[in-house]
Amino acid sequence: MKKKILAFSVGRSDYDRYYPILNEINNNKKLDLKLLLSSVHFLKYFGETYKFIDKKFDCFPRLKKIKIKNLPDIVNKDSKIIISQINKFKPDVILVLGDRFEMLNAAYLGTFYNIPIVHFYGGSVTEGAIDNNIRNAITKLSHFHFVAHKDYKKRLIKMGEDQNRVTVTGIHELEKIKNYKTLSKIKFLKKYGLDTKFKIALVNFYPETLSNISTIIQIRNLLNFLKKNQVQSIFTYPNMDNDYNIIVSEIKNYIKKNKSIKNIFIKNSGIDNYINLLKNCDFMIGNSSSGIVEAASFNLPVINIGDRQKGKVMNLNIFHSDYRLISIDKSYKRIKSKYFEKEYKNFKNVYLPNISLSKVVKIIKNIANNKNKFIKKKTIN
DSSP states (O other): OOEEEEEEEOSHHHHHHHHHHHHHHHTOTTEEEEEEEOGGGGOGGGTOGGGGSOTTSOEEOOOSOOOOOSHHHHHHHHHHHHHHHHHHHOOSEEEEESOOHHHHHHHHHHHHTTOOEEEESOSOOOTTSTHHHHHHHHHHHOSEEEESSHHHHHHHHHTTOOGGGEEEOOOTHHHHHTTSOOOOHHHHHHHHTOOTTSOEEEEEOOOOTTOSSOHHHHHHHHHHHHHHTTOEEEEEOOOSOTTHHHHHHHHHHHHHHOTTSOEEEESOOHHHHHHHHHHHSSEEEESOHHHHTGGGGGTOOEEEESSTTTTSOOOTTEEEEOSSHHHHHHHHHHHHSHHHHHHSSSOOOTTOOOSOHHHHHHHHHHHHHTHHHHHSOOOOO
């Protein structure tokens, strides 16, 4: 009998990193994979990301219309979805990934049903966001851990996790994205209507939920920098965190008032288009984990603003800035310098995978076959 694996996806923030793992599980004849989608996947405001899910995955639910009033409303709706599908599918293992508040639902509800929880990419740090607390909560609820870097394994061990239940994998998505066929610079510029005379920024900016600086000041300083330096910008939508609507409103207003230079706002680009952005933009700016992880595989310089990603293992393409315009300008001068071209253009991404996907799936299968053993978790002192 096939062992049943339930993976929970909360949105675009996890799906691309999930994909290689889910694909490997899906191809295993002894495992039955179901992909459970959060209600956020179906929100038109955030680009209806369920449309980007590979059709070969057996997904539920498939919602046509959904209305969300606030963040707690997501928690309530997702809880009902998760409980319903756990009862129907009866999984042997539940997979969770990352640190979104929506993901915590699957971890604690799975605990009630005595189902082993396997957590991908815990152990990292984001000092400027509540994600840090959520990630640690998921860690303590989980029974096995796949982490992106050896330093993150050390952190989980210090938190009392059994070292035999923590495996360093790297991030397998990084192997996949390097194999994508991408547009030439000329075709890229033509597709987006961009001008060769100006620099192009990929702007990924999210609410820094633990900052004492207001979100409106944060985003306005970033936009003032872009205007001052006449930077063409491709903005991506923020996640559904507190104050996301402020960021969306300010960006839309900026684009409306600054028509002399090209600016684009994308709800969801899909992985194919996003890889082209990473390859062909001149730099990234904001506070996204994508700047910490994926950008390095394309040697893309990143201005990382504020403390949202503070504490993570950084690649050499990262230049830190606070929210002051003078600080952002200073980082921008560094990435334009010949020093960057010479010293930082060729380096190995620290998050490249170090074990095969087949080994990852073998471990998951072993947990499913021995779930009574794994459900009993001890804290190591």
